[in-house]
Amino acid sequence: MDQHIDAESLAAYMEGTLSRRERAAAEAHAADCPRCLHLLAAMARTEESSQARRSAWSLPVVRWSVPLLAGATALALWINVRPHRPFESVPPPPTSEDVSLPAVSTPAPEADRPASSVEGLERQGAKSDETKTRADQQSAGAAPQRVTSADALQSRTLPDTATSAPAAPAATPNAGATAPQPLEKRSNLRFEDTLGETAAARVAMPALEIASPDSMTRWRVEGKTILRSTDGGKTWNSESVPVEREVTAGSSPSPLVAWLVGRQGYILRTSATNQWRRVPFPEPADLASVSARSEREAEVTTSDGRVFATVDGGQTWQRR
């Protein structure tokens, strides 16, 4: 894209409705064009004002709660109606301390976990010096330092979500250095943070399992492995595809077809026995749910509530 980004493309860019090609061209242009970078920055600055009066339905906690509740309901239904489950062996209902459920998967290695909360916690300590410095500067009334490339050259880590907390008021000098800092802004909270540690521990993220309409064919994601069962979950066989990112949801419209979605635009689809393929997605957004109608038609919802649909097996996506 040689031309400047016009208002219509700019608006569509910010809403994520540009095609992948258009988006890449706009980004490449803005990366080298001071005016268009300035435009994007202005849009980013005004984004909060546009979100200030969003309805409660668009709040992160509500957005997450819908797929979460749907998932919990599906899990509860599955547990209740699962065939071949002897009634006499039903264990007593778990208490709130019972963290591990029968289907709990092996926890993913730290490196594979999303950076949202884990890294934020890990980095909190590392960034505290920078937070402190900035808070001290403010409380002491010091002139803001100009950020230069020397800053970029230093090896210390960037201010992260841990430093995203508002600085302490000037009336309480050094308070920012000692007061506990909230990890992230509310508007940026994600699944784990929204639920809170306790609630997250109670949920304990069981292995994801989806069933086809005939209920005998099932898929299960355990860590980096996909398992398939054709006898209602009595026996499982490993599928020959490594899961590269955390999978958050799945959908199966028929015994041969399944879609799995996950973090950073990760989508896998199978349309035949043990033939999984990675499906491209236009942006690296975290995907919260998927509803598939066939091997070609599916609708995915991003963690920020946007819905994208494909009718050609994921070759193109259209925002709903």
Add this chain to the structure above:
Amino acid sequence: MIESRLTERLYRRSHAERWSLPLDALQEALERGVARVYAGASPSKRDLERYLDGLHLEDLALACACGTGNELAWEYFISEYRPALYRAADALDASGGAREVADSLYAELYGVRGRGEGSQSLFRYFHGRSSLATWLRAILAQRWVDRIRLERRSVPLEEDRVASMPTRAIDPDATRFAALVRAALHEAVRRLHSRDRLRLRSYYEQDLTLAQIGRITGEHEATVSRHLTRTRKILKSEIEGHLRRSGMTDGEIERCLASAMQDTGMLDLAELFRSESVRKNDAVERSE
């Protein structure tokens, strides 16, 4: 170009009858949008339908009605969109400067020369690819940025900044080292992937917070942070490589980088990018 049955369906979806907007007016707006997006190429029926179905049709109908001077539509537009426009203006400039720009937009939206022959409403350029609210913010941002940049062109060189430039060299080789690092940094930045460069410039040049950068790139702020950290490592490694290729020893490279970091005034990224960025007055805003 667009089949009449499809236009009728879209017309119903747009609730254009609320503004007594004729079908032809909406069809014309739709065809303008199609012509613009496909730039003379003829899309397949399926692609066309997909494009049209993805439009913000209610907003498009409102914009069309406002563009034709429908009083009821204008009244609705003013009551619904002015507060949002003002909030966006305040986010750009809390001192009220951007509100003036927002106010001046209404004249353009109504039609630059007033209603009548030769008037051209800005609404004509809204095709429904985004919501009307976001489009208005984009128009406002465009006007605001152009105004700022125009003003900056007429401002003389910042004397105070020139005066504050370091005049004494801490190290006798400091000037040479800074020039070397600057050249290496320039080359390293140029070689970055455009998305990395976009993040880097947004952070260091535009002073955006990680969350704001995330809104641009569609990433979570933790992801932005991770990418920035990675990019900084790449830059450091590229600079070291560049200096090494120019014949410097490890000791000299270390001294060179230490000297460059000590004398930060010589290595301003904004200057490197040769832009006219606007810096915020308060560095603490970055973490908001």
